[in-house]
Amino acid sequence: GQQVMQIPQYQHVQEGEDFTTYCNSSTTLSNIQWYKQRPGGHPVFLIQLVKSGEVKKQKRLTFQFGEAKKNSSLHITATQTTDVGTYFCAGLLYSNSGYALNFGKGTSLLVTP
Amino acid sequence: GAGVSQTPSNKVTEKGKYVELRCDPISGHTALYWYRQSLGQGPEFLIYFQGTGAADDSGLPNDRFFAVRPEGSVSTLKIQRTERGDSAVYLCASSAQLAGSGSPLHFGNGTRLTVT
Numbered sequence: 001g002q003q004v005m006q007i008p009q010y011q012h013v014q015e016g017e018d019f020t021t022y023c024n025s026s027t028t029l030s031n032i033q034w035y036k037q038r039p040g041g042h043p044v045f046l047i048q049l050v051k052s053g054e055v056k057k058q059k060r061l062t063f064q065f066g067e068a069k070k071n072s073s074l075h076i077t078a079t080q081t082t083d084v085g086t087y088f089c090a091g092l093l094y095s096n097s098g099y100a101l102n103f104g105k106g107t108s109l110l111v112t113p
Numbered sequence: 114g115a116g117v118s119q120t121p122s123n124k125v126t127e128k129g130k131y132v133e134l135r136c137d138p139i140s141g142h143t144a145l146y147w148y149r150q151s152l153g154q155g156p157e158f159l160i161y162f163q164g165t166g167a168a169d170d171s172g173l174p175n176d177r178f179f180a181v182r183p184e185g186s187v188s189t190l191k192i193q194r195t196e197r198g199d200s201a202v203y204l205c206a207s208s209a210q211l212a213g214s215g216s217p218l219h220f221g222n223g224t225r226l227t228v229t
Binding site: 006030031033035041042043044045048050088090092094095098099100101102103104105106 | 146148153154155156157158161168169171172204211213215217218219220221222223
């Protein structure tokens with residue numbers, strides 16, 4: 001089952017407002033990846049965070065990895081209609097079966113002009 | 114270059130039938146993954162291959178599901194005695210390096226399976 005929790009499930013904002021989605025794991029992650037899935041499309045890789053406390057930026061998107069490597073966030077500044085989609089975090093966990101990339105349920109972002 | 118290709122894009126089958134879903138990964142990618150995604154959910158891990166062998170099949174829901182990758186490239190996900198609960202989009206992904214390296218996944222467009 002999915003071991004990575006993501007909130008909120010949905011977010012509806014006006015264009016220009018900020019947006020944040022949060023990801024939490026009960027276990028320490030080796031790394032965390034973020035993906036975006038447009039309606040009707042497939043998940044597309046955005047970024048990977050590896051180090052404790054790491055912060056990365058891509059234009060209006062800011063990604064953070066918690067100090068304990070159990071949580072992460074994605075913040076979008078001044079949303080645009082092109083940001084519409086579902087944002088998934090995916091945590092890389094090591095278990096007896098090997099490495100598995102477990103996805104959260106995602107946060108669906110709707111941006112209205 | 115070409116991305117991950119999945120065929121068919123849509124498959125409708127009757128309950129109890131057998132289906133095969135095919136995945137052509139990006140050329141040269143070592144790792145290949147199968148995920149299943151239901152409406153409103155995140156991708157659910159099924160199995161991943163490193164080369165020809167299944168490195169982790171702990172996500173396969175039961176013994177009706179089986180996947181192969183005989184030559185380390187193309188993979189086939191096989192579902193026997195399909196049930197209505199198997200209806201979902203089956204996503205295939207490949208990555209350039211082994212799963213433990215954290216290499217990003219490149220997803221195909223998926224196969225939408227509907228069991229009637």
